Amino acid sequence: MATLLKHSAKYALSGRLARLCVHSRHGGLQCLQPCLLPHQRSASTGSKILVEMDNSTGIAVLTMKSPPVNSLSLDFLTEFSISLEKLELDRGCRGVILTSALPKIFSAGLDIMEMCGKSPEHCGEFWKAVQEMWLRLYGSSMITIAAINGSSPAGGCLMALACDYRIMAENPKYSIGLNETQLGIVAPFWFKDTLVNTVGNRVAELSLQLGLLYSAPDALRTGLVDLLVPEDKVLSTASQTMTQWLAIPGENAIGSNPRVSSSKVDLTPKVHMVDLSHSSESMCSLNWIPWTCSNRA
Numbered sequence: 001m002a003t004l005l006k007h008s009a010k011y012a013l014s015g016r017l018a019r020l021c022v023h024s025r026h027g028g029l030q031c032l033q034p035c036l037l038p039h040q041r042s043a044s045t046g047s048k049i050l051v052e053m054d055n056s057t058g059i060a061v062l063t064m065k066s067p068p069v070n071s072l073s074l075d076f077l078t079e080f081s082i083s084l085e086k087l088e089l090d091r092g093c094r095g096v097i098l099t100s101a102l103p104k105i106f107s108a109g110l111d112i113m114e115m116c117g118k119s120p121e122h123c124g125e126f127w128k129a130v131q132e133m134w135l136r137l138y139g140s141s142m143i144t145i146a147a148i149n150g151s152s153p154a155g156g157c158l159m160a161l162a163c164d165y166r167i168m169a170e171n172p173k174y175s176i177g178l179n180e181t182q183l184g185i186v187a188p189f190w191f192k193d194t195l196v197n198t199v200g201n202r203v204a205e206l207s208l209q210l211g212l213l214y215s216a217p218d219a220l221r222t223g224l225v226d227l228l229v230p231e232d233k234v235l236s237t238a239s240q241t242m243t244q245w246l247a248i249p250g251e252n253a254i255g256s257n258p259r260v261s262s263s264k265v266d267l268t269p270k271v272h273m274v275d276l277s278h279s280s281e282s283m284c285s286l287n288w289i290p291w292t293c294s295n296r297a
């Protein structure tokens with residue numbers, strides 16, 4: 001499924017991002033500044049995302065750095081998707097750790113300001129960017145680990161859920177969950193499906209009906225996160241875990257390039273990006289077919 005999503009998202013996204021890079025006032029690629037660091041490390045930074053790549057391990061750390069709360073604005077989402085696309089296209093990159101540079105906050109979720117008082121065109125563009133972020137992350141052919149070093153409500157939780165593994169700081173003040181119901185909004189079904197895949201039907205049902213935010217210990221108990229570690233160990237544990245995951249034989253085990261999809265995989269697109277710009281009803285119309293999600297990672 002990772003490959004399917006990767007391919008369908010890739011074609012929907014690349015063209016759009018390419019256009020954004022040329023025409024956008026949002027910054028786009030031109031704000032990414034590559035530079036070389038010692039020991040085969042490289043880094044590129046935009047205004048909201050820092051990407052540090054260790055070429056010797058194939059592990060990239062993608063750090064969200066958009067104060068005050070890493071809210072997912074259109075600019076943020078665009079930069080995020082561009083950063084992930086660049087890593088996806090980099091054959092040397094095999095794993096991505098997603099984390100935050102902000103104290104106490106992983107991400108506050110969708111930027112509230114993007115959802116009030118905007119034109120239908122803007123809402124359509126914003127919502128497409130939310131979908132693209134999810135498709136890129138969930139559909140990545142790289143191993144993705146969320147190093148959750150702060151609170152992560154709603155869309156922030158979705159980002160973490162879209163990763164392969166979640167490590168959270170064991171700070172009981174930090175909370176995580178899909179709390180949309182508490183805000184009077186309904187989590188789209190693909191948010192729901194991502195949650196169900198992680199915690200199972202009953203926990204997901206209760207979480208969504210009540211809009212629950214879980215403390216870090218409760219998030220571990222319900223399976224919303226996989227591991228709690230002291231706050232200062234979140235990133236190092238994520239690196240160690242990534243090393244373990246990368247030691248598992250990948251698609252190269254059947255003789256193909258590790259980052260090129262196997263011929264056994266059905267590449268027929270099962271996920272469709274839809275034009276939401278003229279329809280508020282279609283906000284939830286990401287056609288996600290769960291039974292195709294079998295060849296992840």
Ligand SMILES: CC/C=C\C/C=C\CCC/C=C/CC(=O)SCCNC(=O)CCNC(=O)[C@H](O)C(C)(C)COP(=O)(O)OP(=O)(O)OC[C@H]1O[C@@H](n2cnc3c(N)ncnc32)[C@H](O)[C@@H]1OP(=O)(O)O
Pocket residue numbers: 068069071072104105107108109110111112113114115122123124126127151153154155156180183185186187188283
């Ligand atoms: C186009 C589409 C239109 C409509 C779509 C409609 C429905 C479908 C969408 C359904 C899916 C929704 C998913 C979401 O993600 S909705 C967003 C939900 N997010 C939250 O509820 C988070 C709210 N924030 C918090 O809980 C806390 O702020 C947080 C725990 C993150 C941090 O707490 P702390 O005490 O440290 O800081 P605060 O003082 O509360 O906040 C600091 C400043 O940050 C601003 N802020 C906080 N959250 C957001 C946000 N999501 N977007 C934008 N800005 C945010 C907050 O206002 C403070 O600002 P200032 O007052 O300092 O200016």
